[in-house]
Amino acid sequence: MERAREIEVLKLYRVFRGRKEYAISLLALAVAWEIASYIFPPYAVPSWSIILKTLISLDFTHAYITVIRVLLALAAAFAVGFLLAVIMYLSRRIERYILPLVNLVMAVPAICWVLFAILWFKEPEFRIFFVLVAVCGPGFLIDILDGMKNIPRHLREMLVSFRPSKNQLVRKLILPAIVPSILTTWKINLGLAVRVVTVAELVGTISGIGYALNFALGNLSLAEIFAWSLVLVTILLSLQGVVYMLEARLLKWR
Amino acid sequence: MPRIVVENLRKEFGQQKGEQRVVAIEELSFTIEESEIVSIVGQTGCGKSTFLRILLGVDSPTSGRVLVDGIEPYKEFDKLKGKIAAVFQEDRLLPWRTALDNAKLGLEILGIPKEEQRERAARWLDRLGLAGFHNAYPSELSGGMRQRVALARALAIEPAIILFDEAFGHLDEVTAARLRSDFLNLSKQQRYTTVMITHNLDEAIESTNRILVFGRPAKLLADINLSYVDKSDLAEVYRLRRLIQSVIESNRPLESVGAQTF
Structure with a gap:
């Protein structure tokens, strides 16, 4: 007691x-x-009062649009990454074919994906979606695959000794065991996606924080750029905060 | 009919092309009757755990066979569902589950109704001295407590056969002795058929009524019935211990070693 x-x-x-x-x-x-x-002068380091005044006057529709783009693309990247990771985990042969391609995709810098998207696709929304999935998808795949491979053999053997169905093996061992990997990869990819989406939005779109930043740059409004940067940081920290909250709930056993 | 039959069992590793062949089990043949408590002793790496994995059904032999209630566990794996359970050297608890949820694991797999799962798991935890720790995670429990949870997980499914793979080996002697004694008391009530792999000869002599001595690679060097041994006679226990030790060290059958030593 x-x-x-x-x-x-x-x-x-x-x-x-x-x-x-x-x-x-x-x-x-x-x-x-x-x-x-x-x-320093206000155009280099604006005071908090100037930044806050600018912040209040911002059109937050751009922030909303950026968040939606990030979440939709990350959800798709996660789904694709998860599915491929499961397939690769189940078949070593398929893994040997897919892994070189994944490594290749991962080695391409984000800015190159932006350029490919401009050349390949006409629709701006699809360009952004494509860039985010290409940049974040491999991260999900590799982390989830590693998570599954790192399940200790002795735990698998213990569970198998009770003679579970495949469905039970997945529900009782594999899924709970990869939760830490999933949460970590979400935290990393949220940061990556928020940084990449602004670059992707600079090109050919008329909405989103990237577009707003480009517009502020055109007006030489440094306070606005700082204000949008602050919004981006807040968005990222809030989204990561949600993941941390989930982590605290799901991984309280740690 | 014996509960466990082992016939000309042989296990080799490295049968793939280019791999070096290693014989883990040379030849084993013996039977174990219902509710017998048998220990298996032998040198480290003599194939004891490999034998247990075959018995459990998670590995298969190269030749020969093992029958558990007339079923080859590695061939008809699911037919032994709920009949056989194992406690390993490491507790092998799922770290994201509480003690109660870990103890429930086997019952969930068997599809026992939820209320009964909870009641049975809680009862076994309480019986093993873990009342008040149902909601603790493995990381919050001591080594001895975790091993008790592992034991509760195995016993909760009420198996006919229970296998111990050096289950008390890494615990301190006081905790191990207490846990062993708890299990033996339960075993007398529940009449489990028990196979206990151990490198601790005192544990084998004290806890079981038959000792199988394995050579390296695994072959039966001695099959000692302890029903005729007076365990309260320290001199007799000491002689027996020395005898088993000699058999293990010489890696020769009991008859030849016995002739030399005594």
Whole structure:
């Protein structure tokens, strides 16, 4: 009973651990920025008041559109990556054929995919979708495949000794075992997708944060660029925050 | 009819082209009766665990056969569902499941109704001294407690045959002795047929009523019936221990070793 109580206290400590340091770190950065705004001219480092004023005046439809693009493309990249990972996991032969192609796709820089998309596709939405899937898909595939391959053999053998069906093996061992890999790859790919989508939106679109940034650059409005950057960071942190929350819930056993 | 029949069993590894052939089991033939508690001892790497994996059905022999209740476990794998369970050296708990959920695992696979799963798993955990720890994750439990959960997981399906692969080997002696004693008490009530692989001769002598001594590669060097041994006579137990040790070290059958040593 005493140990059970200790466990409860330990759980509570884990919930709060690290939150204070996180807040202090961000606050220190904000203060340093504000100090820098007094030293440097506003076009180089605008103060928080200027950034906030600009922020309020932004058209957030662009942010909404960017988020939708990122989430739809990531969902598709995840579905394709997951499916291929399962196929490759089940067949070593197929894996040997697909892996070189995946490595090739991964080696192509994001900017090249943007250029290919401009040359190959007319529809701007599809260009962005294509670029995001090409850049993020292989990451999902490799991480999920590794997650499945890293399931300890002794756990598989233990479960098999109970003689489960294939469906039970997947539900009770494989899926729960790859949850950490899935969450990690989502966190990484969210960051990647938010960075890449803005580049992709610079070309041929009339909406999204990338377009808005390009527009602000045309107006030489640095405060607007900073404000949009702040929005992008907020979007990324919020999306990653959702994944962290899921992680805290699904991986509380860690 | 014996519960387990082993006939001319042989297992080789590396049968693929270009691989070096390794004989893990040279030749094994013996039977184990219902509710017998048998231990298998031998040198490290003598094929004890390979034998257990074949018995469990997760590996198959190169030649010969094993019958469990008349069924070859590696051929008709699903027919032994719910009849056989194993406890391994490592606890092999699923880290994302609580103690209760780990103990329920086999019952879920057997398709037992949910309420009964919960009741049976909880009962076994309580019986093994884990009341109050049902909701703890493996990372929150000590090695001995985790091994108790593993034992509860195996016992919860109420198998006819239970296999131990050095299940108490990495625990401290006090915890191991307590766990062994708990299991033996249960075993007397439930009449499990038990096969216990161990490298601990004291454990084998104390816990079982028959010892099979394996050579390296696995062949039967001795089949010792302990029903005639007075376990309270320390001198007799010491002599027996020495005898088994000599058989294992010489890697020769009991008759020849016995003639030299005694």
